[in-house]
Amino acid sequence: MMRDVWSNLEELRSEVTDGQRGRSLLVTVMAEYWGEEGAMAPSGALVDLMSAFDVSASGTRTLLSRLTREGRLVAAKEGRRSFYALSPTAHHRLAEGFEVLRKFGTGLEPADREWTMLLFSIPEEQRSARQQLRKGLSWMGFAPLYDGAWVSSRARGDQAMSLCRDLGVEAASVVRGSITAVGTQFGDPTDAWDLDYARRLYASFTAFLEEPLGKLRADGLTPPEALRARTESINVFRGFPRFDPDLPLAGLTPDWPRRTARDAFAELYEGTAEASLGYVRSVVQLHSPAHVQDVSVRRLTPAGGSPASA
Template identity: 40%
Template sequence: MTSPRRTIGPDHHGPDHHGPDHHPAHPLVPPQRPALRALPTHPEVDLPRTQEGPQPQRLLTTLLGDYWHGRREHLPSGALVALLGDFGVTTVGGRAALSRLARRGVLESSKVGRHTYYGLTAAASGVVLENVHRLRSFGERHEPWDGRWTVAAFSLPEDLRDVRHTVRSRLRWLGFAPLYDGMWVSPRPVAEPARRVFAELGVLASTVLTTTVDARRSDPHPPMAAWDLTELRGQYEEFVAATTPLREQLRGCGVTGAQALVARTALLNAWWRFPSLDPDLPLDLLPERWPRRAARDLFAETYDALGPLAAGRFRAVVGESSPELAALVGYQRSEGPASGTANRR
């Protein structure tokens, strides 16, 4: 089942309601900020957007991507609803989220007797695969920068605000930032992807070029002015400050499977905002002692350490209704192959 083609922008359905179907998340959860919801290269996949607080739809897609990635088998709806219960989502809220995701074309369902099962559609699974690749690779670049900038300039009339918003979202995903309103720059070789964005969205008044600029000259508005490095540094430092106690707790005392499942999901969403804010900016252009590497190392260590515990919880819940499916549960790692059986071919 495929949803109608949609552009990537604000969630068309809005954030899930924070009402009687929600309860506070576990205190292990680090603070979160809005994160990316889907790849703009797949505008037909209407994944839910991450916002503050518990959201059943986003939680479901994250859980399936993390512990059921690459599997085409469907999981019992009761098990998925029970897993959401660890995040404070009621049974009513969990079942409503399953139905909404199916209507959006993110999940597909099947029946075995009177029981309903769900799994990611092929299109949604493809988006998850690309998301995982980007997550694993972010923060690992250390090669010298070649000194080239990609510049994308465009103009749209005022009555095409929705198109303008979509263009901006997709350029930012590619690693661009606005130097001026209609001129975006990136230190990465992304000229062809930018041209495809303009072509797909019908932006005729556009130009994409690659150039070299002496970014160290005393220019009143050099390309790096497109990024607020003070704000970005602060966000990395905030992430480190929020995540360090969780790492220390993992090192020093026991954490239950349910706690690990909640904390790992929150950690993933907190980290996932950075690729849209920082396109792996070359170290040549950054201040000394830039905190990205330290933040990534902290994320990787904590995320991977939580993996076995969280997967154990996922496996135990699925096993209550389907032991044969429980044996297939695995978990993603921050780098390298996934662990467990869920990705074996």
């Protein structure tokens, strides 16, 4: 049983990170602790922090250079020291994605049964555009009900059409409303998602959180362990909206595990926030005391607002 659990978790990690664990974790660390626009992280501090994830110093430096070339990070120099910040584009995308996670699994999904359907046709010679469209739609919360017919429980028609225009798709339409299945074996909108697979992923993730949550409750997590557990958990949790984009509960089984997984994640994520923040600041202090003020921490509860899970 445990072998299946860990196999499913590793599969989810692979789906989320495209097999590039170190790269994904580095971007997550930047988003979690240097999420304020323009906040600069000393390269030496990032090297030290990434060692908590078993990423070597040379590996971290290689990742920093690669992410800078790709436009995900911007680099700056102060004397001989190097500093990195999220690029404006990366900052916007990561902030937008985090806002989705604030609400995900809280029971605030749409109560209605209206769906958005994107209908499109792309010639065979535009295979690259088709692949990019499918990938983009997946991240928006769409899934293929039929070939060329993708559905979403969210009102994302404008975003889907914008993506079509950006990719040069010339034949596409958006429909918003209820969907009635004709067939008896397939055709309900939720059939577009592999719900058995999503359930296994939820079970694997919840099992993965048991050990760090046990330590957290017993005050047994060291600051580096808190950083690792917090970063690893959100790095995986952020992939769930691809497999279950807050599908309406009315179309799922009563024991659907989304809320259970969300509650376990939120307890660990929020419970390790202060220890992780203190640890990151202590590492930055060793490299550039003037930049400690750039370090912040993201919370599921927005500053001055009510809890996202309320």
